[in-house]
Amino acid sequence: MKVWGRILWTLLPGPRRKGGIWGSWAPHAPLVRLMSATELVSHWAAVFEEKGIPEARESSEYIVAHVLGAQTFQSLRPALWTQSLTPQQLQCVQEMSSHRLQRMPVQYILGEWDFQGLNLKMAPPVFIPRPETEELVDWVLEEEAQRPCALDAQGGPLILEIGCGSGAIALSLLSQLPQSRIIAVDKAEAAICLTHENAHRLQLQDRIRIVLLDVTLERSWAHLLPWGPVDLVVSNPPYIFHQDMEHLAPEILSYEDPAALDGGKEGMNVIIHILALASRLLKNSGSIFLEVDPRHPGLVGSWLRSQPDLHLELMAVRKDFCGRPRFMHIRKSGPQFDSPENAWPGLQLA
Numbered sequence: 001m002k003v004w005g006r007i008l009w010t011l012l013p014g015p016r017r018k019g020g021i022w023g024s025w026a027p028h029a030p031l032v033r034l035m036s037a038t039e040l041v042s043h044w045a046a047v048f049e050e051k052g053i054p055e056a057r058e059s060s061e062y063i064v065a066h067v068l069g070a071q072t073f074q075s076l077r078p079a080l081w082t083q084s085l086t087p088q089q090l091q092c093v094q095e096m097s098s099h100r101l102q103r104m105p106v107q108y109i110l111g112e113w114d115f116q117g118l119n120l121k122m123a124p125p126v127f128i129p130r131p132e133t134e135e136l137v138d139w140v141l142e143e144e145a146q147r148p149c150a151l152d153a154q155g156g157p158l159i160l161e162i163g164c165g166s167g168a169i170a171l172s173l174l175s176q177l178p179q180s181r182i183i184a185v186d187k188a189e190a191a192i193c194l195t196h197e198n199a200h201r202l203q204l205q206d207r208i209r210i211v212l213l214d215v216t217l218e219r220s221w222a223h224l225l226p227w228g229p230v231d232l233v234v235s236n237p238p239y240i241f242h243q244d245m246e247h248l249a250p251e252i253l254s255y256e257d258p259a260a261l262d263g264g265k266e267g268m269n270v271i272i273h274i275l276a277l278a279s280r281l282l283k284n285s286g287s288i289f290l291e292v293d294p295r296h297p298g299l300v301g302s303w304l305r306s307q308p309d310l311h312l313e314l315m316a317v318r319k320d321f322c323g324r325p326r327f328m329h330i331r332k333s334g335p336q337f338d339s340p341e342n343a344w345p346g347l348q349l350a
């Protein structure tokens with residue numbers, strides 16, 4: 001799903017063709033005869049293509065595969081490729097395809113998506129995890145593997161994720177760092193609910209605390225102080241420059257929460273709050289890992305130099321699979337603020 005995920009996430013709108021042989025065709029009309037999975041994929045791929053729906057064939061394959069109980073068309077048993085679908089299955093494909101014709105992202109239509117090998121529930125308007133964010137998680141895991149273990153009494157890192165969305169980053173870190181614990185913060189109630197649900201689905205709820213909080217509010221850090229100093233802060237914040245928002249694909253603009261994407265004039269509105277908050281909550285030598293726009297490493301680097309009191313230093317920048325500088329590692333080298341050690345066990349889930 002990783003490769004298709006990359007293809008499905010073209011940020012810019014696809015070609016919009018009008019008219020053509022399907023001009024008078026009613027997409028919601030029931031198909032008159034039972035079709036095989038292969039025929040159905042070709043049929044809807046042609047419809048999507050004609051209507052200018054991006055990733056026409058992939059969308060069609062995902063929908064048909066999902067209705068037949070598989071994650072990808074390629075993973076369907078070959079016997080199912082040529083077998084006719086039942087009328088109920090056909091209707092399901094038809095309904096899901098009509099959502100795709102309205103530019104709903106495939107991830108919302110299927111109601112699930114894979115991230116770092118975890119199957120997560122997806123629901124609009126909660127941000128759909130992007131494939132490049134898997135690279136951010138990989139970087140955090142690499143760095144963690146190099147750190148001395150037994151970081152505290154519980155033996156693993158205490159991680160703070162700001163802007164958890166569906167829980168993709170937090171839950172994949174938890175599943176791959178068995179000793180870790182995570183505080184996952186988001187300002188959107190829908191995101192908090194989905195992270196709860198995904199944590200329970202994956203039976204990771206015991207090691208995650210999910211907190212509804214807007215980190216741009218004054219003294220927001222004070223709400224997190226009782227959890228104890230953290231070893232690591234990770235975030236894929238809203239970082240899109242406001243003027244770039246209008247160029248996003250209809251799939252994004254119509255279905256995903258703009259507050260998950262829009263970072264303000266220079267995409268830094270939430271980032272600077274995360275950095276200020278991280279400086280207060282991190283242990284000395286603690287790390288921050290951020291996913292950003294390619295213009296941000298320069299902007300954030302100079303902003304950090306203008307804020308010496310934060311004691312934060314840009315350590316490294318990494319490129320994404322397209323070769324763009326998209327990930328930042330920042331380290332704190334300064335005193336740890338007073339906060340209770342290991343407040344974790346006594347506190348309740350939000």
Ligand SMILES: C[S@@+](CC[C@H](N)C(=O)[O-])C[C@H]1O[C@@H](n2cnc3c(N)ncnc32)[C@H](O)[C@@H]1O
Nearest residue numbers: 127129163164165186187188214215216236260
């Ligand atoms: C780009 S999404 C990332 C979601 C998830 N971490 C992922 O990578 O799939 C950014 C998230 O930050 C949250 N967010 C935006 N502004 C915030 C704020 N001021 N305080 C806390 N969370 C915020 C949004 O609700 C959204 O869920």
